[in-house]
Amino acid sequence: MSGNYLPDGVPSPHPTQDDYPFWDYCKEHELRIQQCAACNTFRHPPRPVCGECGHFTWNWTAVSGLGTVFSYTIINHSVHPALKESLPYNVAVVLLDGVGDVRLVSNVIDAAPEQMRIGLPVELVWQDLPDGMALPRFRKGGAA
């Protein structure tokens, strides 16, 4: 057992030609978000062109890992065999600080269902998967 928020057996990311640097940085425990090299607009998930200015050049910009819960759900019904013993668990949409309106779908690993709320401050933690990937998850953090 990994001790991760969700058990081994949950599908792992399969990086593509468009997004492998994002996941490679994750393996290094670095959260980097794609940023247009011309107009500095952040975008996620990674894609080859800036929808604002049309430039095909970008940088991978390191972020603080702080954020707030933008929305969440508490899941009580498993739709995957690996999750049957993990109920209930939360899924959160986390709005990251300092990168425009970029959000990550993730989990708040130390929040009980009744502690989840929109606006909850969170901070990044890394959880390694058996296949070598690493997932950006969050824990309650910062000011209330």
Place this chain on the structure above:
Amino acid sequence: MTESVNRPQRAAFADRTSIVGIGESEYTRWGGIKDRSEYQLCLEAITRAAADAGIDVKDIDGFCSYGYERHEPVQVQVALGIPEMRFSNLVWGAGGGACAGAVMNAALAVHAGICKYVVVYRSICQGQYERYGHYRERPAGGQYMAPFGLMSPAQMVALTFRRHMHVYGSTAEQLSHVALACREHALRNPRAVRYGQPLTLEQHRSARVIADPFRLHDCCLETDGACALIVTSNERARDGRAPPVRILAAAQASNKGWGLGPMGSHNMPIEDYPSVNSKALARALFDMAGIAPKDIDCAQIYDAFTGIVIMALEDFGICAPGEGGPFVAAGNLLWPHGKLPSNTSGGLLSEGYVHGLNLVTEGVRQMRGTSTSQVADARTCLVTSGGAQAHKSALILAN
């Protein structure tokens, strides 16, 4: 720049085609149909739609579908002995959000003079193939969801509706009124999977939680069944067996910046997040129809989950933003006395989940005057398509 400058010209195909035939198999809970294949149900529905239209099935010359339809036109053509296939079209991606889009494509093929009779069809046997409520791999966008346990459409829409509750003060209690309205209508509809199964407020509110705030009865059925309809020109429609139902408007759209939306990484524009991404769609649709939301007499609103209905009422301008919850809680979806009787067959929640095409056939029945919950003097029906996918479509039918 004035608003009218931004408005498109009325599309050339608006109000030029009609739905002249509908056909359905029986609808059952997933796994309920074991004696025939999904392929057979598909062919039965198409055969019935042609008979309802009063045409020979061999007169069909175009084929439109969407979502994950398995039975491609050449398979249908060979099985039914159809001599000519002149048009084939499957809307890209979009799942149930493409349903009305498939009807739009049929209307376009007819209006362009390519086809005389186009069939729109969808067959789903969730017992013979996959269950839509279970996890399945989503090659586009899936890796930003599944590793974190976000795996089903109910869970994805729970996130957008939770935000709607936060922004507008809508409540989980309001959701129950959507489920109850659909069930009330299903009790009058012998085709409905939930026919004969009343649902009380207490049963709704005490049912198990699926993905908070959605409980069991906030989530649509998983169904075995098939559905089809025939589109032709308004001129040919006059000679049909049944009263023609005009396609006053048909549109597809997605707002700026949505990408895959709730079925992706949830990076839709923040101000637009608590919605079903149908504001641009509603503008296109009503512009094309030349009527306003207040002119709609009844509606079939894609109800994969109750929360979608509340957000759709707002996106389509039936209600102001934030007023969808109070609107449904006041009983306004209920036949016969609600302000907008909706999902009058029981909808996807209580009639059956045929990826939304059964909402179109119910819209046709309303315009023919043959619904089991017939809205008196109904002249127009709004039909919307789509749940968790960003890509949405809709129709306005008229008689």
